[in-house]
Amino acid sequence: MIQPLPLFWQRYSCRRFLNTPVPPDFLESILEAARWAPSAGNLQPWRFFLVKNREIQRGLAQAAYGQEFVLEAPAVIVVCALPEVSAKKYGERGRSLYCLQDSAAAVQNILLEAVRLGLASCWVGAFQESAAAQVLGLPSGERPVAIVPLGYPGEPMPQERPRAPLEKIVRRIE
Numbered sequence: 353m354i355q356p357l358p359l360f361w362q363r364y365s366c367r368r369f370l371n372t373p374v375p376p377d378f379l380e381s382i383l384e385a386a387r388w389a390p391s392a393g394n395l396q397p398w399r400f401f402l403v404k405n406r407e408i409q410r411g412l413a414q415a416a417y418g419q420e421f422v423l424e425a426p427a428v429i430v431v432c433a434l435p436e437v438s439a440k441k442y443g444e445r446g447r448s449l450y451c452l453q454d455s456a457a458a459v460q461n462i463l464l465e466a467v468r469l470g471l472a473s474c475w476v477g478a479f480q481e482s483a484a485a486q487v488l489g490l491p492s493g494e495r496p497v498a499i500v501p502l503g504y505p506g507e508p509m510p511q512e513r514p515r516a517p518l519e520k521i522v523r524r525i526e
């Protein structure tokens with residue numbers, strides 16, 4: 353039996369989207385995937401902003417140094433970490449590491465669920481944090497970690513997808 357290609361392999365960073373709207377139940381399914389990510393102590397120290405608003409998207413695109421596809425995507429999810437929630441239980445390690453790892457796990461779930469639904473996305477991490485926080489009206493305890501534009505792909509998977517060989521990146525200990 354031919355197995356379908358794994359989701360992790362089908363995923364690629366897509367920076368052009370069709371105008372076609374994303375069905376609302378797809379977006380709910382993606383948010384659900386984010387909710388099921390693992391988190392240290394199961395604290396779930398995150399908030400997810402689902403943005404389908406051109407003006408807010410324009411502000412986010414500006415905060416992201418003019419990455420226009422943030423504006424052009426039919427929907428955007430911004431993943432925010434709650435450092436003080438993690439710090440309460442885990443101190444500095446929670447504040448500066450766990451809450452970010454937790455949010456990163458949620459982002460990856462978002463990216464993979466998008467692929468499963470035939471959508472494309474891009475993890476946008478290059479943005480001015482204070483500007484993005486202002487655009488979203490975040491309280492001081494919420495830290496924007498990733499901006500994820502979502503939509504139907506307007507460009508194909510690139511032919512070249514460079515990855516270091518396993519020999520270079522794996523140390524085997526037996």
Ligand SMILES: Cc1cc2nc3c(=O)[nH]c(=O)nc-3n(C[C@H](O)[C@H](O)[C@H](O)COP(=O)(O)O)c2cc1C
Pocket residue numbers: 363364365366367419474475476477478479513
């Ligand atoms: C933490 C992080 C931040 C990133 N920030 C950006 C970004 O700001 N803009 C962008 O176009 N891509 C961004 N990317 C996507 C990477 O460029 C991309 O994942 C990498 O080149 C590998 O390509 P692939 O995702 O197509 O496999 C980011 C990825 C990660 C994990």
